[in-house]
Amino acid sequence: MRLPDASHRASEPDLTPLINIVFLLLIFFMIAGTLAARDALTITPAAAVHGDSARPARSLVIGADGALALDGQPLSLAQARARLDDAERPGVLFVKPDRALPAATLLEILGELNTAGDGLRVELLARRES
Amino acid sequence: MLLEAPRRRPLLISLTPLIDVVFILLVFFMLVSNLTQWRSFPLATGSGAAGASDRGMIAFLQPDGTARLGERTLAPAALAEAVVQARRQQPDQPLAVVPETQTAVTQVVRLLDALAAAGVEDVRLLRRQTPAAD
Numbered sequence: 328m329r330l331p332d333a334s335h336r337a338s339e340p341d342l343t344p345l346i347n348i349v350f351l352l353l354i355f356f357m358i359a360g361t362l363a364a365r366d367a368l369t370i371t372p373a374a375a376v377h378g379d380s381a382r383p384a385r386s387l388v389i390g391a392d393g394a395l396a397l398d399g400q401p402l403s404l405a406q407a408r409a410r411l412d413d414a415e416r417p418g419v420l421f422v423k424p425d426r427a428l429p430a431a432t433l434l435e436i437l438g439e440l441n442t443a444g445d446g447l448r449v450e451l452l453a454r455r456e457s
Numbered sequence: 458m459l460l461e462a463p464r465r466r467p468l469l470i471s472l473t474p475l476i477d478v479v480f481i482l483l484v485f486f487m488l489v490s491n492l493t494q495w496r497s498f499p500l501a502t503g504s505g506a507a508g509a510s511d512r513g514m515i516a517f518l519q520p521d522g523t524a525r526l527g528e529r530t531l532a533p534a535a536l537a538e539a540v541v542q543a544r545r546q547q548p549d550q551p552l553a554v555v556p557e558t559q560t561a562v563t564q565v566v567r568l569l570d571a572l573a574a575a576g577v578e579d580v581r582l583l584r585r586q587t588p589a590a591d
C-alpha cells in the first residue's frame with residue numbers, strides 16, 4: 328500500500344488571503360461597533376435624518392407603555408430619579424423612547440425626573456436613517 | 458554547474474490555531490457589537506408648566522403629525538419654513554411645541570427632524586396642561 332507522501336500537502340489552498348479578510352472583518356467590527364449592554368426593554372425607536380450624530384454610552388430607555396430601563400435593568404420612576412440624583416449624575420441624559428410612546432407621557436416622565444430643577448440636559452435619541 | 462534546486466521553506470509555526478482564535482474573536486465581535494447609529498436632538502423641556510411667553514410661537518402638534526400654528530395647520534416642513542420666515546422678521550423668537558395628548562414620539566421626532574433640517578435648533582417642548590389642573 329502506498330501512502331500519499333508529504334509533498335502532496337503543498338497543493339493545499341493557500342490560507343493567507345482568508346486570514347487577511349478575516350482580520351479586516353475583525354478590525355471593522357471592533358471599530359465600527361459599540362460594545363454596550365443590551366437594553367432591558369425592546370423598543371422601536373423613531374427614525375431621523377438630521378440632528379447630531381451621537382454615540383450614547385448609556386441611555387434611559389422608555390417603552391411604549393412608559394416602562395423605564397437604565398443600564399440594562401428595568402426601573403421604577405422613583406428608582407430612576409434616585410439613580411440620577413446620585414453622585415454619578417450625567418451631564419446629559421440620553422433618552423431613548425419607543426416611537427409609539429405618547430409625547431405627553433415622555434414629558435411627564437422627564438418632568439418627574441427633573442424635580443430637582445437644576446436643569447437636566449436631555450437629548451432625545453432617534454435611529455439614524457440615511 | 459549544478460545548482461541546488463530551491464527548496465520550499467517548511468512552515469515553522471502552524472497558522473491554524475491563529476485562524477481559530479481570530480475566527481472566534483470575529484464571531485464574538487459580530488454578535489456583541491451594535492451597529493445602530495443614533496441621532497440626538499437637544500430637548501429643552503419646560504420646567505414651568507406651559508409657561509410660554511406670549512411673544513413666542515406655540516405650535517400644537519396633532520396626532521397625525523401636522524402642527525397648528527395660530528390658525529394654520531401645517532406639515533412639519535411647512536412649519537419649519539414658517540418658523541424660519543417669522544424669525545427673519547423678528548429674530549430670537551422662541552418656539553414652543555406642545556404635543557396633544559395622543560401625539561406619539563415619532564411625530565415629535567419627525568417635527569424636530571424637519572426643524573433641524575431648516576436650522577431651527579432651540580425648540581422648547583412643553584406639556585399641555587390638562588383642563589382640570591387649571
